Amino acid sequence: MRIEIDETDRAMLRLLAADGGMNAGALGRVLGISQPAAWRRLRRLEEAGVIAARRPVLDQPALGFDVTVFLGVKLATRGRVSLDDFERAAAAIPEVQTIQHVLGLFDYRLRVVARDIGDFERVLRRRILTLPGVGQVEANVMMSEERRPGPLGPPDPPGGAV
Amino acid sequence: MNEKSIPIDDMDRRILRQMLAAPDLPTAELARRAGLSAATCWRRIERLRARGILRGQEAVIDWRALGWEVEVSLRFTLDKANPRAFDEFVAAARAVPEVIEIQTFLGRVDLRLNVIARDMGHWHEIYRSSILTLPHIAEIEALMLVSTIKDGRGLPL
Numbered sequence: 663m664r665i666e667i668d669e670t671d672r673a674m675l676r677l678l679a680a681d682g683g684m685n686a687g688a689l690g691r692v693l694g695i696s697q698p699a700a701w702r703r704l705r706r707l708e709e710a711g712v713i714a715a716r717r718p719v720l721d722q723p724a725l726g727f728d729v730t731v732f733l734g735v736k737l738a739t740r741g742r743v744s745l746d747d748f749e750r751a752a753a754a755i756p757e758v759q760t761i762q763h764v765l766g767l768f769d770y771r772l773r774v775v776a777r778d779i780g781d782f783e784r785v786l787r788r789r790i791l792t793l794p795g796v797g798q799v800e801a802n803v804m805m806s807e808e809r810r811p812g813p814l815g816p817p818d819p820p821g822g823a824v
Numbered sequence: 825m826n827e828k829s830i831p832i833d834d835m836d837r838r839i840l841r842q843m844l845a846a847p848d849l850p851t852a853e854l855a856r857r858a859g860l861s862a863a864t865c866w867r868r869i870e871r872l873r874a875r876g877i878l879r880g881q882e883a884v885i886d887w888r889a890l891g892w893e894v895e896v897s898l899r900f901t902l903d904k905a906n907p908r909a910f911d912e913f914v915a916a917a918r919a920v921p922e923v924i925e926i927q928t929f930l931g932r933v934d935l936r937l938n939v940i941a942r943d944m945g946h947w948h949e950i951y952r953s954s955i956l957t958l959p960h961i962a963e964i965e966a967l968m969l970v971s972t973i974k975d976g977r978g979l980p981l
Contacts (some may be wrong), residue, residue: 665889665890667890667953675883675885678883678885679883679885681880681881682880682881682882682883682884683880683881696898698959708917710889711886711889712885712886712889712890713884713885714884714885714886715847715883715884716847716848716881716882716883716884717844717847717881717882717884717976717977718840718843718844718876718878718880718881718882718977719848719879719880719882719977720840720844720877720878720879720880720977720979721876721877721878721879722979723829724830724875724876724877724954725829725830725832725877725979725981726829726830727979732927732929732936734967744874749862749973751972752973752974753974755977756979757980758974759974759975759976759977759978760972760974760975760976761972761973761974761975762851762897762967762969762970762971762972762975763969763970763971763972763973764897764967764969764970765967765968765970766966766967766968767963767965768966768967771897771967775979776978782946793846800931800932801931802929802930802931802932802933803929803930803931804927804928804929805926805927805928805929805930806927806928807925807926807927808914808918808925808927809924809925810918810923810924810925810926812885812887812921812922813892813925813938813940815921
């Protein structure tokens with residue numbers, strides 16, 4: 663589904679990208695529209711799937727999860743069945759936060775969280791390398807992460823300084 | 825456990841687990857599922873917030889729903905002979921509006937950019953005019969997103 667959005671919707675998404683906890687009242691105050699108007703816009707964005715989810719942000723290191731690793735996984739065997747098997751088994755691993763099917767050097771990208779490198783090694787050996795169809799695996803330990811607002815920004819200022 | 829970790833007990837853990845499973849629950853329902861009274865649950869949530877464990881909420885934007893059909897994960901190796909390579913690369917990448925994520929790594933890959941485009945033609949244009957012009961690139965590999973099977977920030981608590 664695809665919807666048209668105007669400048670107010672864009673501003674709303676910008677605010678939500680910075681603080682996903684803002685409700686219709688808070689959004690309305692910043693945007694200079696009434697709470698019901700903000701609520702209607704918010705609902706429209708949610709119903710169209712533009713706001714796909716709202717989720718809690720946890721301090722992972724404070725909870726003892728110090729390590730995030732991205733894995734590039736190449737399947738040893740391909741075909742419809744092996745993809746399904748791999749996806750189902752990988753999705754069931756609690757340490758695997760995201761699974762993306764990709765085209766390129768690898769077949770899948772996995773985001774894996776662990777308490778420390780030792781814990782990661784355990785997850786890798788016992789859970790990842792034993793997944794059905796798994797072939798070559800490349801691991802990169804994440805050092806930092808920054809989410810950007812993306813192409814929601816206000817129109818470029820004259821002269822295009824940005 | 826590490827020096828940064830804050831001890832949480834079983835009650836906290838139950839709340840966080842339910843919250844990760846269903847982020848939109850009202851406190852009363854969250855309390856019921858975690859097996860706590862609403863008052864206790866509310867106090868615990870406030871405490872998790874005050875201790876910085878619960879930092880807030882994140883809105884996940886689905887760019888495809890807005891007509892951005894292409895998403896590419898670009899993996900970069902930088903020319904590390906220049907000590908400013910990382911900083912200058914990241915500063916330049918931040919100025920590209922189609923970049924929605926910047927991550928740095930320890931491993932074979934130095935950096936990753938998540939880049940979106942409206943279609944393949946648009947992608948081609950961004951790649952030539954905004955990506956290949958970024959400073960200090962030694963190598964680029966592209967992974968084109970086909971589909972997302974799982975996307976969460978759950979923790980095995």
